[in-house]
Amino acid sequence: MKLTGIIAYPITPFSACGERIDFAVLASCLEQLIDAGSDAIAPLGSTGESAYLNQEEWEKVAAFTVDAVSKRVPVIVGISEITTSQAVKKAKYAESIGADAVMVIPVSYWKLTDQEIFDYYQEISNNISIPIMVYNNPATGGVDISPELLVKMFNEIDNVTMVKESTGDIQRMHKLFELSNGELPFFNGSNPLALEALCAGASGWCTAAPNLLDRQPKNLYENVAKGNLAAAQTIFYQQLPMLRFIVSGNIPRAIKAGLKLRGIDAGVPRKPLRGSQPEEIALLQSLMTKVS
């Protein structure tokens, strides 16, 4: 599995009352992401409110997505669990339903030591035989995984084969590149860093932006890949206001509001999260008009 390009993140749509998952809407979101040229689909990420679903819901979304994507592109299932045993349980389930990989973020209550993080991934790896993308995002998970530890896990844990770096710190990517002699494939998970991360050697971009920007993220990726720097710069600055909006609050709120403006009712994020407020929606509307 040699992944590059755009890894797209679907939201998890809820019915009006916020209780039921709306699989019909999920299906059409998945189609739209594939139409946008996504190179992989990653359900149950931060965007997919993975941490807000119960076990049964999580399993249903995972299975439905693998089914719906149906091998057209790889499916990378997101796992964000506080205990090792729960993370293992979900990883095994993901493999059992045919997911191509899992993307795992260690969620913390008590901060984890490097050894605790290492053991967490090691135990997951011991229980599956599909690739693991290590997802570093201290702003959500509360755990910060250093470049040194990321490279160590890539070198020493069998199924750890790629990294998603979401700190937004370009120096981390430099470190990943140097410490692994360019061997470790790292993906950018910070939307407003997309241009520079790709210029610095990222294998791709993990993003929910295609939900609202369709092919534009892919377009940026392709122009950098071809070395069209001037074009890439223009394309990037065009979508930057929207990328910044998407990450200004929580991502599912922004994406769900945007989908609604595009005629798709995916509900609002689950409580305590609230949906976008009127002034945010007005701003989003004006941004969407500009970039389309």
Added chain:
Amino acid sequence: MKLTGIIAYPITPFSACGERIDFAVLASCLEQLIDAGSDAIAPLGSTGESAYLNQEEWEKVAAFTVDAVSKRVPVIVGISEITTSQAVKKAKYAESIGADAVMVIPVSYWKLTDQEIFDYYQEISNNISIPIMVYNNPATGGVDISPELLVKMFNEIDNVTMVKESTGDIQRMHKLFELSNGELPFFNGSNPLALEALCAGASGWCTAAPNLLDRQPKNLYENVAKGNLAAAQTIFYQQLPMLRFIVSGNIPRAIKAGLKLRGIDAGVPRKPLRGSQPEEIALLQSLMTKVS
């Protein structure tokens, strides 16, 4: 319910394999905390690994503790849930089994706005009729509740009647005091701040330290309460190295290691958390010798 003094936090003991809760050990821990002069018992807090238990385990620990304490002192049950609905479910359960209050920390994946935090507590309050202690600890829960919002919730949400402040920032306590004209009872949750928090007007101290220090925390509280500042200072500096050790890693790790040194096998924290390592245990041993 007019609480002051020491609110003591029991650990949740696990059997060797880490899977089963050891209720016999829990029982003896609870007795020891009551013997140490605790003014209330707070199971299922950060110390109690609340966030690492499944629903069934959490319920059993809550019910067992209420039973064991048997109204000798109030029991304040800890809740740390990411979704509002789960937090409500646990709060209702706590009330149903006779808990005297709940202590609730909003755990985040996506950061919460002030309105989202407010609504979270409002909805919990709407569903119970026992007091809520709002627990602010951004280092674990990932959400930081400002003094302004804490006072607003105290003023506007029925069952919110007290606050546990664990940022370790004494200026927050000044703000709580000033903004509420001294009306809002706030408790210190940062062990190395105990002396100053009490001097600044805290109603009490929420702490796991009595597990290892027996009556010493209560002794500090009483000396400040009586205005014996010189004695309080001496007592504080005596226990400070131990307080600092307790919070240097995660609290359950330190307490469980200390209990073991005292002859009580409460296991180690649940994975991915690890137990104390040999050099930590050696340090703890020397600290325990000094303070006892």
Added chain:
Amino acid sequence: MKLTGIIAYPITPFSACGERIDFAVLASCLEQLIDAGSDAIAPLGSTGESAYLNQEEWEKVAAFTVDAVSKRVPVIVGISEITTSQAVKKAKYAESIGADAVMVIPVSYWKLTDQEIFDYYQEISNNISIPIMVYNNPATGGVDISPELLVKMFNEIDNVTMVKESTGDIQRMHKLFELSNGELPFFNGSNPLALEALCAGASGWCTAAPNLLDRQPKNLYENVAKGNLAAAQTIFYQQLPMLRFIVSGNIPRAIKAGLKLRGIDAGVPRKPLRGSQPEEIALLQSLMTKVS
């Protein structure tokens, strides 16, 4: 020289145009600080705009103050210089005119290593024979001196005999107390921390507040010293809004505005610093009415 209590900081008054120092006003400010019960006077501190004066001005203010105070209380002259040679030059001058001590903050452009900080103080000490108060205030000087280094300099450098800690972090004071077994006299330089610092064992409080609050800071000090904790608490909360105002912008701005409201025209701070704006003055007026 065994100092305790209130070390008071005069401003450096400027004439209308901001160019000339107004020594007549300085004289009356010094009298007022002595009348307020100050245990020492510290000209040319942060409050005295030390860093904004040229060498000649600095010397004149130092000499004038030593003269005016005339041994009624000790005079501690402030030095904030970027190069070692300039700091030495000023320290020698201070000694030559009869200053009782110098208070030295290492101002940085490039950050300093521990060894560089140590050598800086060592070289100053080698050139004088009066006591040095090490002044740690990273927010202004840009250098942060750890408690460990402060205690090491106290132990190893002859004239280093006391510390002014202005980070506002009470844990630093705990460290100073512990690492020196209570031997190192440390003073609190963070106004809103005054109550707790004194409760934690600070020898005194370095403050510009007596310029506006007269005997109130001394009153707080005395009540803590006598162990009247309840009274100290009341006194502290009474002056806290004013203390907070004083440090909300830069201190000379606030003090000069306050002096003006009291009928003393000390000008405004030197450019690029500006004087207080109307809304700040209005707030200050209302605070001064409340505390007096």
Added chain:
Amino acid sequence: MKLTGIIAYPITPFSACGERIDFAVLASCLEQLIDAGSDAIAPLGSTGESAYLNQEEWEKVAAFTVDAVSKRVPVIVGISEITTSQAVKKAKYAESIGADAVMVIPVSYWKLTDQEIFDYYQEISNNISIPIMVYNNPATGGVDISPELLVKMFNEIDNVTMVKESTGDIQRMHKLFELSNGELPFFNGSNPLALEALCAGASGWCTAAPNLLDRQPKNLYENVAKGNLAAAQTIFYQQLPMLRFIVSGNIPRAIKAGLKLRGIDAGVPRKPLRGSQPEEIALLQSLMTKVS
């Protein structure tokens, strides 16, 4: 004056005792920087220990450099002063000796408000008629100038025509680009960000690296300018370890140590700064072997 490319920073060489400036060595450093393809020379910057020189020394270095460069490339003279009047004095001097521009960083003791920063630059501009490069580097100067304020000063203050951004935060550059519609020429001052800053649209790179890396920084600039992204990436990662070393302590220390290894004795930085220690020199030696 339309500047792009590499703005090179000479050190200020001192004689053995650290007291005298060694102009012969300065002359040869300047020649080497011009030979390295520098598009402008900026004496008396952070690298040039501007803040550590007295007025007379500063003037001599400025005049000597303008003379020596002799219009082959523009000379941009660095000013880092705490008071407005001193900054104005130096700016006027720079103009009087034929400097092409001044680069001004507001050094703070008390933090500055936006209005204070604005007035500081306005007053300098009012007194000269050569361009001002606003230099933002909170890590040294202690003042952080927001992108919004930078663009406002570019729009409203006559001689403010360019910006040097040294926070290392690529998002600041995005903001400068967006807020000025790409009109404000900004230069990167953070060495390890060179590749990405240029990819994001920086006009050039302000750096001391040519002192040790000769044409390599220019080579990076040219490859990005031509859109040779793959080559630029290779070149960047080649010099990155050295760039990181240069900024790991203070820049003059690293450059002076490197010059010594190249056979040029420029002394060590002025006290309290120390020269490189043996282990740093050994590391530097090995890095220089690799990149040359």
